[in-house]
Amino acid sequence: MKRFKKSTIIPLTLLLYLAAMSVIGFPYYQAGEYLYYLGIIGSTLLAIILLHFLLKKKEKYRKERENNINNKEESQARNSSNNKE
Numbered sequence: 169m170k171r172f173k174k175s176t177i178i179p180l181t182l183l184l185y186l187a188a189m190s191v192i193g194f195p196y197y198q199a200g201e202y203l204y205y206l207g208i209i210g211s212t213l214l215a216i217i218l219l220h221f222l223l224k225k226k227e228k229y230r231k232e233r234e235n236n237i238n239n240k241e242e243s244q245a246r247n248s249s250n251n252k253e
Contacts, residue, residue, distance in 0.1 A: 175223035182216045 190209055197205040 173223075173227060175220055175227055178223065179216050179220040182212075182219070186212050186216070 186209065190205075193205060193208070
């Protein structure tokens with residue numbers, strides 16, 4: 169089973185929540201408060217997009233750190249086996 173990344177799941181969940189809230193808030197749009205309605209939706213979308221890219225960056229750094237740790241352990245293991253010879 170494929171494991172989904174946090175940078176995908178959290179923003180998708182927030183987008184579903186935004187869709188529900190925009191449906192609930194639609195009477196504001198119909199009442200003529202276009203700027204309020206669209207401003208809230210736009211600012212929330214911007215926050216969700218920024219969150220997605222920040223989470224992707226965090227995952228990238230975590231993967232690089234894990235690779236560096238694994239490479240360091242491998243080089244230490246090789247050095248210790250070379251010293252025994």
